[in-house]
Amino acid sequence: MTASYYSQALHGPYETRDLGDFELESGDKIRGLKLAYATFGKLSARRDNAILFPSWYSGTSKILERAYVGAGRALDPDKYFIILVNQIGAGLSSSPSNSAPPFDAARFPRITIADDVRAQHRLVTEAFGVERLALVLGGSMGAQQTYEWAARFPEAVRRAAPIAGLARGTAHNRLLVSTFIDAIVSDPAFDDGWYERAALVHRGLRRHARIFAASGFSPALFNTRGWSDLGFSTPDDFVAGFVEGHFLPQDPNNLVLLLSKWRDADASRLENGDLARALGRISAKTFVIAIKEDGFFPLADLEAEQKLIAGSELRRVSSPWGHLALFGTDPAYNAAIDRHLEELLAS
């Protein structure tokens, strides 16, 4: 199942850039690091209309394209050159599931958000000759990458829109993410990551999907049966069809790698753990966009970081889909996001 899931057929068209041997923050390295990305629109002659949008947990560039890119949307290919880049470990870029032994599966190196951002910086500068991005944005783990971009490469980021995510995880968020990891690795079939086939770990993947759903959507979504327009019937039908169905074809080692990256994300490492100094490096015009009903990244936590960024603004959106409104299932959320992004892009 895994091989057919991480495919051009389902997630393409996408291209791949080989960055050669890539040294990681840990001191470990990836041999022949490949970044998978998709672009939309044309780079202007002055190379000043590029937008970078890194992927979130368990998503690929395809869901970003479907949910955020299009004529008449804020991310309009008629105006902008939009680069949707896939995180390391998410199945299209170099990942546990597509690496050759012995550096595959459970032996794939640990990755940090900073590793992703350093690799993406090379992609943007080397493949496209872009020195300054008109906008970096991302949701959830994409927000983690957005913060890291804006703080690590301030001159390269003109505008930033971290959505529903944090520069540094709170203790609560780390606990939550650790429960997601545990749901997968506790399945005996996971076998420390050395399962023969990903589908054998379906019990762990289902368990992970259910605890993810319990905090990822707002309670109100369940009460209002917000999924009925999508063709789901009971709450169980929705959780199985939408959430278990999303995770079951994915690779457990990929998910665990992404989750550990999510849990440990910390832009303050740029300044030896001083978050105020790290966020003080940001010169981008920044809209921090919070989803009021977000059970993964509560508004108050986003606001605390936003206050550390000079000239930034906190923008609130609302959706019964909670954190997972990011998926684009709620037209009201999509419209609200577009309004904020259009205003930011016009500034």
Place this chain on the structure above:
Amino acid sequence: MTASYYSQALHGPYETRDLGDFELESGDKIRGLKLAYATFGKLSARRDNAILFPSWYSGTSKILERAYVGAGRALDPDKYFIILVNQIGAGLSSSPSNSAPPFDAARFPRITIADDVRAQHRLVTEAFGVERLALVLGGSMGAQQTYEWAARFPEAVRRAAPIAGLARGTAHNRLLVSTFIDAIVSDPAFDDGWYERAALVHRGLRRHARIFAASGFSPALFNTRGWSDLGFSTPDDFVAGFVEGHFLPQDPNNLVLLLSKWRDADASRLENGDLARALGRISAKTFVIAIKEDGFFPLADLEAEQKLIAGSELRRVSSPWGHLALFGTDPAYNAAIDRHLEELLAS
């Protein structure tokens, strides 16, 4: 471990009432059903000062006593005759862990909240001759029992204070509770409930404790290190010391039984699934008390039920401890609860 945990030494003094063979809602029965309870204060000559307070998930009468009963508190033994009763299945009353084969462990019958309330009604009338309670109150699963009491025996309940709980679980709450069950039963050592010793299931109990903690406390508790006054250091130290420490000595079958009772609680069964009619039966003066930060039972869900109860009031309290403020760890919560209960008792 289990035997010494469910003991007079840790949870007493308590008394036990044998109700004989007890027929359950399911048609199954418990042979020699025993209800464990503790009383404080003296029953008045007119038998009009009795307060009933059933236990919540994984708690016993001891924590109710410590957190809510005392001179100068709303539940003052100088004024009231306070009956703290232990739910069936919680380890002191008849439970999987203390029943004789073959009706022990995984074969203990399924119980509903209505079974508990019917048994408690017999305790109150037969042991104490009390026909009308001055107040029934309870938190979480105790609130489920409070709703069932007030709707099933309206003449027997003069006042009611369901705290941080619902008469009928929402789809979201049922999903959440199903993840708690799954965390325990997915441990291979659980062995369908036929483990040799409860301590062997510690991995499942720890996993359960961590997902319970992730939604039971508010994110703000973690951010403000609200546990430091209790002597905990890091977030992991707190979760292990406070939450894993709470669950590890308990019996997995007991917890799974309680969780299934929690998940399936539904006072509307009194009126064939018509919740408005079921709650319309309530004649008690009712304060529905919601904890604003409650991740298990959101305020909006409590408010929706409160509106179905004639003459009731919604009272809001706030605590970074979220749902688990019920434990009495937050002095501000304790004071707020007392104010509401005193006002209710004076009405």
